[in-house]
Amino acid sequence: MKRLISEATGMVIGDPEAERSVPPTGFTARLTVFTAAAMAFLSVFALALSLATDRLADQWASELAQTSTIRISAPAEQAEAQVAAALRVLETTPGVASARALTDAEQRELLAPWFGPDLPVDRLPIPRLIEVVETSDGFDTTGLRARLQAEVPGAILDDHTRWREPLVDAASRLRLLGWIAIALIIGATGTMITLAAQSALAANAQVIRVMRLVGAEDGYIARAFVRRFTLRALAGALIGAILAGVAILTLPSADTTGGFLTGLGFRGIEWLWLLAIPVLIGVVAFFATRAAALRVLREQS
Amino acid sequence: MIELEDVAYSYGGAELFSGLSLKLAPGSFHFLTGPSGAGKTTLLKLCYGELLATSGHVMLFEQDAARLDRDQVAMMRRRIGVVHQDCQFLDHLTMRDNVALPLTVSGRSSAFSADLDDLLAWVGLRRQADQLPPQLSGGERQRAALARAVIMSPDVIIADEPTGNIDWEMSQRLLSLLIELNKMGKTILVATHDLNLIRAAKSQVSSRVLRLKDRQLQQAGAEL
Numbered sequence: 156m157k158r159l160i161s162e163a164t165g166m167v168i169g170d171p172e173a174e175r176s177v178p179p180t181g182f183t184a185r186l187t188v189f190t191a192a193a194m195a196f197l198s199v200f201a202l203a204l205s206l207a208t209d210r211l212a213d214q215w216a217s218e219l220a221q222t223s224t225i226r227i228s229a230p231a232e233q234a235e236a237q238v239a240a241a242l243r244v245l246e247t248t249p250g251v252a253s254a255r256a257l258t259d260a261e262q263r264e265l266l267a268p269w270f271g272p273d274l275p276v277d278r279l280p281i282p283r284l285i286e287v288v289e290t291s292d293g294f295d296t297t298g299l300r301a302r303l304q305a306e307v308p309g310a311i312l313d314d315h316t317r318w319r320e321p322l323v324d325a326a327s328r329l330r331l332l333g334w335i336a337i338a339l340i341i342g343a344t345g346t347m348i349t350l351a352a353q354s355a356l357a358a359n360a361q362v363i364r365v366m367r368l369v370g371a372e373d374g375y376i377a378r379a380f381v382r383r384f385t386l387r388a389l390a391g392a393l394i395g396a397i398l399a400g401v402a403i404l405t406l407p408s409a410d411t412t413g414g415f416l417t418g419l420g421f422r423g424i425e426w427l428w429l430l431a432i433p434v435l436i437g438v439v440a441f442f443a444t445r446a447a448a449l450r451v452l453r454e455q456s
Numbered sequence: 457m458i459e460l461e462d463v464a465y466s467y468g469g470a471e472l473f474s475g476l477s478l479k480l481a482p483g484s485f486h487f488l489t490g491p492s493g494a495g496k497t498t499l500l501k502l503c504y505g506e507l508l509a510t511s512g513h514v515m516l517f518e519q520d521a522a523r524l525d526r527d528q529v530a531m532m533r534r535r536i537g538v539v540h541q542d543c544q545f546l547d548h549l550t551m552r553d554n555v556a557l558p559l560t561v562s563g564r565s566s567a568f569s570a571d572l573d574d575l576l577a578w579v580g581l582r583r584q585a586d587q588l589p590p591q592l593s594g595g596e597r598q599r600a601a602l603a604r605a606v607i608m609s610p611d612v613i614i615a616d617e618p619t620g621n622i623d624w625e626m627s628q629r630l631l632s633l634l635i636e637l638n639k640m641g642k643t644i645l646v647a648t649h650d651l652n653l654i655r656a657a658k659s660q661v662s663s664r665v666l667r668l669k670d671r672q673l674q675q676a677g678a679e680l
């Protein structure tokens with residue numbers, strides 16, 4: 156481990172001497188830069204997708220945990236009695252944490268955006284509302300509906316937030332897919348850099364032979380290649396991540412409360428991920444090239 | 457320094473030689489001669505750990521060559537300077553960097569930079585120091601290969617046909633460099649089929665001539 160670390164730092168600070176022994180590997184080097192840039196670009200988007208889905212799922216899940224509503228439409232003189240009856244039913248319903256009728260003032264407040272603040276709630280035939288807070292287990296909607304129908308003819312149970320449940324499911328699935336995509340991208344990056352390094356090593360078999368003849372150890376020869384490919388991958392990944400960051404920044408922004416597409420992006424500290432991705436790709440390149448180099452050197456001996 | 461005991465070698469099926477013993481004492485000068493294809497290059501490769509004997513023992517500086525791992529072989533290459541038959545260089549580096557390559561790969565490049573110029577002057581390549589290997593003549597390449605072989609100040613110098621494709625005057629010059637090294641106490645082993653070269657050396661240095669023929673190693677005697 157210690158040796159790995161010193162090798163890694165030695166590589167970043169540089170053993171340019173070692174690298175100079177290997178002739179320029181123009182094409183494979185450019186290939187590595189491009190691959191790393193493309194992969195970093197894709198990773199950033201996969202990551203942004205994951206984070207956005209994450210936020211959305213959280214938001215929906217917390218809304219779900221809130222309330223259902225019972226509307227009671229009845230002639231004015233029966234309203235109070237029906238509200239009381241409904242509350243009695245709710246009291247004996249398993250899964251209901253609490254239930255209370257909204258006051259006139261609260262109802263007026265709810266309606267104000269549509270009808271203005273001076274609405275005479277008590278004189279209009281508008282339904283009375285009961286707010287039901289569920290326990291975490293929730294209640295049996297069909298059962299409650301049946302009981303209400305029998306005992307409170309004017310009551311309608313409105314569990315309006317429940318339709319979102321499958322969406323929350325889908326959102327977590329999507330988030331998982333985002334992370335899988337990132338893992339696959341990183342894996343593919345490692346594979347492609349391995350192949351590029353391998354072809355560079357094969358193309359330089361003669362160079363490796365000469366270096367061996369003059370007493371170069373495997374670690375020294377490997378370092379020459381590892382340094383070159385890791386630095387290329389790191390540079391490429393930085394370019395890719397920066398381009399992706401700019402692309403995300405320039406996405407048209409809109410109100411993000413419900414919007415999914417417009418919520419794609421990073422918030423605050425999440426921008427650090429833009430740095431993390433090139434570093435990750437650099438680390439992957441380091442290990443991929445090192446393994447490839449040592450394997451090729453073993454085979455060529 | 458280098459000791460072969462009852463050594464046999466074969467590429468695949470055909471045995472090149474067997475029952476071969478050889479001892480290079482410190483400060484000795486040996487020529488290895490024999491017809492082309494007899495196995496001279498192969499025998500030299502056994503002497504610097506490039507190849508492992510099919511049977512028998514090869515001892516390099518009191519270490520069993522068969523037991524060295526690759527990094528130890530690399531270390532061995534720094535104690536045994538080798539001039540290869542087809543002297544190979546890195547074509548993208550100047551002659552100066554090529555000659556210094558053994559220093560570079562052992563992490564000692566800066567310490568010897570003054571010596572490097574002396575060494576290039578010694579083999580007469582000061583003027584060509586900044587040229588690339590393909591720009592040099594055969595004789596210049598051979599001398600550069602010798603400079604590269606001795607830059608680590610090895611105890612043993614092994615040269616495979618060092619005068620193979622260069623003219624007589626240049627051969628003489630290379631020989632005198634080798635003799636000079638031997639007088640400095642280095643152990644020298646030179647494979648060559650150039651009998652004139654051996655005769656020229658005989659008058660300047662006390663050397664032994666070994667002949668590899670019919671799968672056997674013999675002392676060559678008076679016929680030279």
Ligand SMILES: Nc1ncnc2c1ncn2[C@@H]1O[C@H](COP(=O)(O)OP(=O)(O)O)[C@@H](O)[C@H]1O
Binds near residue numbers: 496
């Ligand atoms: N790597 C190899 N694989 C198979 N045969 C080889 C190899 N190297 C050399 N030989 C064969 O071994 C024999 C001796 O080769 P070599 O040691 O180069 O002889 P010399 O240097 O005396 O000319 C030759 O017949 C050659 O064809």
Ligand SMILES: [Mg+2]
Binds near residue numbers: 496541616
């Ligand atoms: Mg030969």
